């Protein structure tokens with residue numbers, strides 16, 4: 001198995017806000033404007049083909065990598081490297097077992113949980129060598145379950161100054177005193193919905209599976 005490590009950030013196509021892609025998922029969520037952004041398979045396919053190709057040819061050796069900007073489907077900032085899975089906490093190497101995915105690999109050094117999941121089926125079909133995702137986190141709607149309401153926060157109505165208690169379940173809150181609809185400002189909204197931060201994740205590419213070539217190869 002060849003492991004590529006990734007850190008990927010795109011600009012939201014709706015509001016230009018930063019959207020971290022913490023795994024090769026099919027949908028991402030913008031914390032700034034609340035848009036769900038569809039990530040097409042072709043987007044990941046290009047990235048997989050390039051990085052897997054560079055690892056197989058030896059162009060990228062273990063521990064090597066690069067930063068890049070891509071101006072395509074999305075304005076992308078990406079860090080990519082070739083690196084076996086290890087614990088981000090205590091740096092112990094994690095010999096994950098692709099055959100067991102999905103499962104949680106517990107770090108033998110510090111006990112931290114590392115999720116090991118199969119690459120989404122549609123993406124694997126598009127790029128068969130891509131086998132497993134190690135680390136990262138699910139995003140947007142795939143995260144599953146309802147978000148618990150945040151601790152209520154007092155907020156003054158912009159029109160009448162009345163004290164409103166907001167809990168973060170709705171972005172637009174009707175004022176119970178004057179009836180105006182109040183749109184909660186970014187700083188307050190983000191306090192109740194902390195923005196996702198960039199995380200590192202890995203793809204395990206199975207070098208025994210033939211790599212589909214791009215048109216330009």
Ligand SMILES: [Zn+2]
Pocket residue numbers: 012013014015016017030031032033034035
């Ligand atoms: Zn946005």
Ligand SMILES: [Zn+2]
Pocket residue numbers: 087088089090091092107108109110111112
């Ligand atoms: Zn550890």
Ligand SMILES: [Zn+2]
Pocket residue numbers: 157158159160161162175176177178179180
């Ligand atoms: Zn009011």
